[in-house]
Amino acid sequence: xxxxxxxxxxxxxxxxxxxxxxxxxxxxxxxxxxxxxxxxxxxxxxxxxxxxxxxxxxxxxxxxxxxxxxxxxxxxxxxxxxxxxxxxxxxxxxxxxxxxxxxxxxxxxxxxxxxxxxxxxxxxxxxxxxxxxxxxxxxxxxxxxxxxxxxxxxxxxxxxxxxxxxxxxxxxxxxxxxxxxxxxxxxxxxxxxxxxxxxxxxxxxxxxxxxxxxxxxxxxxxxxxxxxxxxxxxxxxxxxxxxxxxxxxxxxxxxxxxxxxxxxxxxxxxxxxxxxxxxxxxxxxxxxxxxxxxxxxxxxxxxxxxxx
Amino acid sequence: xxxxxxxxxxxxxxxxxxxxxxxxxxxxxxxxxxxxxxxxxxxxxxxxxxxxxxxxxxxxxxxxxxxxxxxxxxxxxxxxxxxxxxxxxxxxxxxxxxxxxxxxxxxxxxxxxxxxxxxxxxxxxxxxxxxxxxxxxxxxxxxxxxxxxxxxxxxxxxxxxxxxxxxxxxxxxxxxxxxxxxxxxxxxxxxxxxxxxxxxxxxxxxxxxxxxxxxxxxxxxxxxxxxxxxxxxxxxxxxxxxxxxxxxxxxxxxxxxxxxxxxxxxxxxxxxxxxxxxxxxxxxxxxxxxxxxxxxxxxxxxxxxxxxxxxx
Amino acid sequence: xxxxxxxxxxxxxxxxxxxxxxxxxxxxxxxxxxxxxxxxxxxxxxxxxxxxxxxxxxxxxxxxxxxxxxxxxxxxxxxxxxxxxxxxxxxxxxxxxxxxxxxxxxxxxxxxxxxxxxxxxxxxxxxxxxxxxxxxxxxxxxxxxxxxxxxxxxxxxxxxxxxxxxxxxxxxxxxxxxxxxxxxxxxxxxxxxxxxxxxxxxxxxxxxxxxxxxxxxxxxxxxxxxxxxxxxxxxxxxxxxxxxxxxxxxxxxxxxxxx
Numbered sequence: 096x097x098x099x100x101x102x103x104x105x106x107x108x109x110x111x112x113x114x115x116x117x118x119x120x121x122x123x124x125x126x127x128x129x130x131x132x133x134x135x136x137x138x139x140x141x142x143x144x145x146x147x148x149x150x151x152x153x154x155x156x157x158x159x160x161x162x163x164x165x166x167x168x169x170x171x172x173x174x175x176x177x178x179x180x181x182x183x184x185x186x187x188x189x190x191x192x193x194x195x196x197x198x199x200x201x202x203x204x205x206x207x208x209x210x211x212x213x214x215x216x217x218x219x220x221x222x223x224x225x226x227x228x229x230x231x232x233x234x235x236x237x238x239x240x241x242x243x244x245x246x247x248x249x250x251x252x253x254x255x256x257x258x259x260x261x262x263x264x265x266x267x268x269x270x271x272x273x274x275x276x277x278x279x280x281x282x283x284x285x286x287x288x289x290x291x292x293x294x295x296x297x298x299x300x301x302x303x304x305x306x307x308x309x310x311x312x313x314x315x316x317x318x319x320x321x322x323x324x325x326x327x328x329x330x331x332x333x334x335x336x337x338x339x340x341x342x343x344x345x346x347x348x349x350x351x352x353x354x355x356x357x358x359x360x361x362x363x364x365x366x367x368x369x370x371x372x373x374x375x376x377x378x379x380x381x382x383x384x385x386x387x388x389x390x391x392x393x394x395x396x397x398x399x400x401x402x403x
Numbered sequence: 404x405x406x407x408x409x410x411x412x413x414x415x416x417x418x419x420x421x422x423x424x425x426x427x428x429x430x431x432x433x434x435x436x437x438x439x440x441x442x443x444x445x446x447x448x449x450x451x452x453x454x455x456x457x458x459x460x461x462x463x464x465x466x467x468x469x470x471x472x473x474x475x476x477x478x479x480x481x482x483x484x485x486x487x488x489x490x491x492x493x494x495x496x497x498x499x500x501x502x503x504x505x506x507x508x509x510x511x512x513x514x515x516x517x518x519x520x521x522x523x524x525x526x527x528x529x530x531x532x533x534x535x536x537x538x539x540x541x542x543x544x545x546x547x548x549x550x551x552x553x554x555x556x557x558x559x560x561x562x563x564x565x566x567x568x569x570x571x572x573x574x575x576x577x578x579x580x581x582x583x584x585x586x587x588x589x590x591x592x593x594x595x596x597x598x599x600x601x602x603x604x605x606x607x608x609x610x611x612x613x614x615x616x617x618x619x620x621x622x623x624x625x626x627x628x629x630x631x632x633x634x635x636x637x638x639x640x641x642x643x644x645x646x647x648x649x650x651x652x653x654x655x656x657x658x659x660x661x662x663x664x665x666x667x668x669x670x671x672x673x674x675x676x677x678x679x680x681x682x683x684x685x686x687x688x689x690x691x692x693x694x695x696x697x698x699x700x701x702x703x704x705x706x707x708x709x710x711x712x713x714x715x
Numbered sequence: 716x717x718x719x720x721x722x723x724x725x726x727x728x729x730x731x732x733x734x735x736x737x738x739x740x741x742x743x744x745x746x747x748x749x750x751x752x753x754x755x756x757x758x759x760x761x762x763x764x765x766x767x768x769x770x771x772x773x774x775x776x777x778x779x780x781x782x783x784x785x786x787x788x789x790x791x792x793x794x795x796x797x798x799x800x801x802x803x804x805x806x807x808x809x810x811x812x813x814x815x816x817x818x819x820x821x822x823x824x825x826x827x828x829x830x831x832x833x834x835x836x837x838x839x840x841x842x843x844x845x846x847x848x849x850x851x852x853x854x855x856x857x858x859x860x861x862x863x864x865x866x867x868x869x870x871x872x873x874x875x876x877x878x879x880x881x882x883x884x885x886x887x888x889x890x891x892x893x894x895x896x897x898x899x900x901x902x903x904x905x906x907x908x909x910x911x912x913x914x915x916x917x918x919x920x921x922x923x924x925x926x927x928x929x930x931x932x933x934x935x936x937x938x939x940x941x942x943x944x945x946x947x948x949x950x951x952x953x954x955x956x957x958x959x960x961x962x963x964x965x966x967x968x969x970x971x972x973x974x
Contacts, residue, residue, distance in 0.1 A: 128503030142542035204435025226699040228624025268442040285818040293831040294808035326532025328627035389530040
């Protein structure tokens with residue numbers, strides 16, 4: 096009696112085993128794909144640290160962090176990162192001074208004042224503009240905004256942080272406006288109704304209720320914008336100049352961390368030289384800067400996420 | 404201190420106050436419109452300027468000529484073929500890996516610290532400046548793995564760069580599919596992979612595609628990482644053709660070929676002192692903008708359409 | 716029917732309402748609100764009772780395309796609050812509202828209550844402190860929150876949040892207070908507190924309450940209106956509606972045969 100039963104089951108069992116193995120293999124393949132993301136992070140940190148460590152064998156960390164001269168391409172080479180940091184911070188500060196007020200006010204207008212139809216048209220345009228390649232903005236800074244500024248300040252040099260910063264700001268406006276608008280849209284209608292029912296006007300509702308309710312999302316947008324400005328490369332490489340210059344004066348020309356990396360990469364420094372390694376050390380500083388902004392941004396969003 | 408019926412008693416005052424407050428409304432609406440327009444109009448103006456500057460080079464010759472020392476004869480041929488080939492590498496690596504990672508995180512991954520680690524990684528990678536990917540590629544692909552300053556290196560670099568975009572959009576698309584669909588498929592005896600592939604993946608196709616398009620358009624416009632790996636800026640030759648007349652018909656030599664891409668070509672022309680080259684740069688910029696805007700526009704349009712058409 | 720000596724605070728006269736999609740949500744409703752009384756609106760879901768309530772403070776103006784027809788007249792000044800020339804903001808300063816789900820602002824308890832005063836341009840700290848305390852006492856919340864007035868309102872329980880919203884609505888001395896199913900999101904104890912509060916508030920102002928819960932209408936209201944499909948089927952003293960309704964439809968609804 097047993098033989099036929101066994102015969103009828105075993106192919107099915109075999110099929111089950113085959114199926115389970117196949118399912119398992121697929122899961123492992125998918126997991127490996129997900130691990131590429133982790134591997135990328137480790138690879139970034141690994142490469143930056145590896146080359147930086149070689150760099151710090153030649154240059155002391157103290158000199159790197161406190162030195163006020165960055166002249167790696169000169170005979171008498173100095174590796175003080177501060178001039179690059181000052182250039183990065185100045186251009187970013189100008190960009191934010193332009194983008195934060197304009198972007199935020201635009202977002203409030205779009206979310207609380209504009210009609211449904213206007214919003215339906217403008218919102219996709221903002222999303223569209225977020226994707227414009229940055230090399231194009233370098234062209235604007237150099238050939239459009241700087242000449243305009245030179246008409247106001249005739250002795251402004253062709254390469255200056257002001258023009259680059261302003262264009263970077265214009266570039267970031269859609270980013271801040273779109274993200275902040277998302278945050279304000281997420282504020283439930285019941286909260287607005289509560290305010291209007293008290294006899295509040297649109298302006299009062301927008302400023303006193305909706306904006307505070309959305310503040311975590313708005314601040315997160317600012318922080319992500321800062322991180323974008325700090326890491327932006329092409330606009331500053333094209334329009335802010337290539338000369339490391341320890342200054343916060345926006346009218347001067349100065350290199351940023353990113354502009355320096357581009358400058359070296361365009362040149363012909365041999366692989367393994369201190370100059371070659373220096374771009375990784377500079378990259379490490381940039382990575383740490385943006386990483387800390389990103390972490391603060393995520394933390395703000397998580398910590399103050401409103402439980403409506 | 405009876406405050407009762409204060410509104411009717413002080414009607415005049417109340418009305419004056421409302422009028423004042425409403426003037427603030429109007430003032431702010433005006434300011435808001437101004438800011439929004441300032442942003443949008445400036446950008447439009449800038450695009451217009453670019454197109455106007457580059458207009459003289461909007462010719463077919465511009466697309467069929469190699470770069471040259473003479474601005475008037477220089478063209479984009481090597482740049483646009485370079486962009487196309489680099490994007491091909493990016494597409495065939497980033498899309499399968501990104502979609503697979505998205506499927507894993509959404510459908511398979513257990514809720515534990517390891518999954519959290521992957522998720523934190525993905526969201527952090529999205530915020531890493533693109534030039535850092537260039538440094539990664541320079542250290543890893545160019546020198547450690549010995550791929551050199553090739554199309555393969557550039558394509559892989561951009562693939563890593565857009566991976567978070569593909570993963571995030573895949574997950575969002577998958578999340579829109581209700582549990583009931585999965586239960587229905589399990590209910591008729593499907594295995595997990597059958598549910599995931601036949602239903603979850605296929606129904607979220609549109610959403611995944613929007614993410615892929617946005618990622619590819621980002622890759623097309625990226626300049627900094629490609630400069631960092633040391634792409635040559637003066638390329639007066641084409642990589643070996645990927646398709647040959649004799650068997651096996653496919654030729655992969657182009658992968659290790661030197662190259663340039665459109666944004667690099669633009670940057671190069673932009674950096675020349677001779678104004679004639681700036682016209683070339685503007686024309687290239689206009690081409691890049693038009694292509695990326697078309698790609699992004701298509702993706703955004705699709706996304707809105709998908710959001711409107713969700714039936715469940 | 717209505718006590719002749721009780722003055723009318725407001726009345727709807729042949730009120731029709733159309734949503735932006737053209738749907739007619741209210742069909743020729745005429746009904747009084749007696750001063751210092753509680754009027755309850757009952758009826759099945761979608762019968763238009765909330766729509767009717769939200770006409771009183773012109774909440775529908777917030778969404779484009781909605782259209783009113785007819786009048787809601789406030790006494791003693793005979794203002795038609797639906798008149799295009801009447802500013803909805805002015806109306807909302809006279810008629811306050813408490814919503815279905817507690818919707819405190821993301822501010823402190825104090826600032827939530829003070830919001831209406833700030834909106835009216837009041838900045839005097841003494842007056843503000845007094846009014847906030849008075850309103851919180853009026854909403855029976857003072858004793859629970861007096862030591863943490865500057866805590867975030869979100870930290871209160873659901874019932875406390877709803878009483879906070881009542882205090883917020885009370886602080887500006889409204890003439891009428893609208894309640895849109897104020898207890899539907901609350902547990903039975905919090906519900907009993909709110910009901911008690913409404914009865915107490917009656918001495919200060921006129922109340923219109925939408926409720927899903929017939930027992931609640933019977934417990935708190937002086938007058939009850941039964942609505943169905945956008946029409947006012949029957950309006951009467953609450954006692955009469957619940958004991959001897961004159962219309963068959965009302966009886967069916969109240970006895971649970973329908974709805």
